[in-house]
Amino acid sequence: MNSIEQLRLSGRLPSPKGVALAVLEICRREDATLDEVAKVVQSDPALSSRLLRLCNSARSGGRPVASIREAVLRLGMSTVRQVAMGFSLVDQYLEGNGSAFDHAAFWSHSLLMAVACHELGGLTRIASADELFACGLLAQIGSLVLATAYPADYATVLAEQLGGEALRARERERLGADHNEVTAAVLADCGIPRALAEPVCHHERPEAAGFSQGSRPHQLVQLFFQARRMADLGRSPVAERNGHIAELMLLGGKIGLDARALGEVFDQVVSQWQEWAELLKLPATPLPSFDAMANAPLARREQETATGAAGKRVLLVEDEPTSRMLTEDLLSHLLDCTVFTAENGRDALAVAVEVLPQIVITDSLMPVMDGLDFCRALRATDWGQSMYVIMLTSEETDEKLIQAFEAGVDDYVTKPVNMRALSARMRAAQHYTKLLEAWEHDRAQLKQFAAELAVSNRRLEHAAMTDLLTGLPNRRAGMDALQRFWSASQRTGQPVAALMIDVDHFKAINDQHGHAIGDQVLQAVARAIQAAARKDDSVSRIGGEEFLLVCHDADPRAALLAAERLRRMVRELRITVANVQIPSSVSIGVANREDGMEEPDDMLRAADKALYAAKKAGRNRVCLFAGGRTHCATSSAA
Structure with a gap:
């Protein structure tokens, strides 16, 4: 009797419980x-909610499902x-x-x-997405079973950190x-x-699966691997x-997914x-x-270029120790390079992300990940596209070189x-890296210049749309807002x-107290209008002592x-300058968009007519233009 049958007979091989067992028996x-x-x-409320969640997940399509029967x-x-x-095993x-x-x-890893x-x-539509979900959830269940059935022995195995x-x-x-x-059991x-x-x-x-290239099992095993x-x-x-990002990009390319x-x-x-x-109730970091994760090395390299911290870094990927030591010695002492080494393509990817070499020298035939796959993985990233790659190969046939x-x-x-x-070859590579460094330095300077120019443009744009005295949007900005509100x-x-x-009586204020005091009155009134307006309303100074609120x-x-x-609010302002209290009030003309008005200027002219009526009626009051006529409210001022 093998170990798996012993686990099954002893009850230590996972089996469904409760509702899951009932579902299994019905099926x-x-x-x-x-x-x-x-x-x-x-x-089972928990199972019901999980099935609904799966049924309504992003790629299921169709209208949302609310009933268990429909799910x-x-x-x-x-x-x-x-x-x-x-889910029974998770619980x-x-x-x-x-x-x-x-x-x-x-379980968090299995869920992901x-x-x-x-x-x-x-x-890919190779199989039902929902069935694939169940496969992914249970793909590593054997490790859990062994850890549960043989906790002490399996802890010893895991402590050896084998793979x-x-x-x-x-x-x-x-x-x-x-x-x-x-x-499998x-x-x-x-x-x-x-x-x-x-x-x-x-x-x-x-x-090692032995599935035929392009077959359904081959596509499935690649999907599970990715x-x-x-x-x-x-x-x-x-x-x-x-270490995982570049490999993922390489795998994504095999199913037609570019980096984006x-x-x-x-x-x-x-x-x-x-x-x-x-x-x-599982942890999810x-x-x-x-x-952001994929381009972090590129951002770091740009920073090094801008600060002049970049140096001559070479990554040597060679699984044969003697050849690796001889080549490393040549690069380090004769060519004055800082050399980093790796024994296979997968390890080299992690080193490449960490040190960002300018030049990569890699053997073509290596265990785990060979030189060609390593190079493809590098080129799948933004930061790996500019590295200069030299291949060490014992096969110089046209076909092999073309593949390389x-x-x-x-x-x-x-x-x-x-x-x-x-x-x-290294002299040619170093010439390339010098040209690249010069280009990247120029690009870094251009990026800095472009950023400074963008800030200056934003400042100029803001200044062009802002009234300098009050800080409110100016007439141009006010008319733009009026057009937006009208269109909406x-x-x-x-x-x-x-x-x-x-x-009201602003000319008299200027004449009696001077323009500096008049400016302070305008600023106080502007603040009052801004405070009275709703968050999404538009306030602007359109000229002199006139303001527009849309x-x-x-x-x-x-x-x-x-x-x-x-x-x-304006009437209650207490504007005191040099111990002199200056009374303040405003006249306001109101108009709404009405039938017959064809453009925003029609509403603006109607509001202007109402304002004229308010001033003519004695100021410090509100008048409404409606139905072709103005209607003024009586002022409550003392």
Whole structure:
């Protein structure tokens, strides 16, 4: 009897509980109906809310679903069964058993992978996005099972910090089965079809799966692999994120996603993940946008260029130790370069993001990630496009060289490496980097100049639209606002009103107290008008002692009330200059957009007629123009 059967017989292999078990039993019957499934699901509020959330997720399409029966109909019996099983396991194994295995972090990572599978499935349409969600949620369940069934032994295995085939070999040695074999057993028990389960179990090493290029299993295993990498990026510490970004861009290119499209998908995945995590009470770390993370190295390099901190940095990627040491010695001592090394393409990506080399020398044949894939990953990023890449290759056939140059290689040296030939290539590379540094320095200066010019333009634009004395928008800005409010009123049918405001006896104030005092009176009145206006109204000084207040969504009654409130505020101002109190008051003309008015100037002329009537009636009052006539309110001034 193998270890997996022992786990199953001992009850330590996860199995559904409660409603999930009832759903599973119903689905096993040949005469089962969706109505029966919906009835059982409705008895579990938590499962109901999760199915509704999945059904209404971003890429499901269609109108929002509110009823469980409709959600079950839309998702289908198979998907409901799989998702119910997945959520049942989340609920059962959310809390740890005192071992070193972090259950909450495991489920948070699995949830992020599930959401990534769902989003990528919506794009590629290889399989049902909802089924892919369930696959992503359970793709790593074998690790959880082993940690739960053998907490002490598995903690010892994890402490060795192994990965890939080494980890699986140690699991089989100590526990009798590896986590992928356990995952396959759980997926089978959950009813995940073999066509999906098999790619899930190979997603950690797609290249070893043996699926035919372009086949459905091959596309699925690549999808699961990319979703896993998205989850790795989302759950990794800040210091480790850079190693995942370029690889994700390379993977995105394989399914037709450029850096921008990939960033949009990733940001959508993170947003959905955070909503799901809140629903399931799981941790979800806030993340910056993909664009911000991907372009952080480019921003850092621009800063170094602007400050003159950039130096000669070379990244040497070579898996053969002797060749690596000889080449490193040449670069360091003879060519005066700061050399950073890596043994394979994946490690080199992390180093490249960290140190931003100007020149990259990489072997073509390496484990984990070869030189061509490494070069493609570099060129998939904004910051990697300007690096000068020299390929070390033992294959000088036309076909191999064409592949290298198509991958983004700038030059090549044949192996075994002739140091004189490499020195010559390095001189060409250094000439390129000097030209690039000069260009980037000029570009940094141009960017700084453009930023300063933009600030100056904004200041000039503000000055051109602002009255210098009062700080209010000037006549030009006021007329622009009037046109906007008029157009909005025409579109929506909401009323709009114009209030023409004139400071009473202003010439007498200037003549008696001088223009400096008159300016202070205008400033005080301007502040009062601004304080009386609503947040979205427009206030402007249109000339001399005249102001314009344009009110949106204000019928004649509301406009009159606003005008009267303003008139009283100005009347109550206490303007004292050199121990002399200067009385203040305004006359206000009000007009609304009416039938027969064809343009904003018609309403403005009507408000001006009402203002003239207010002044003629004795000032310090409000008059309304309506129906071709002016109507003045009696002043309440003493």
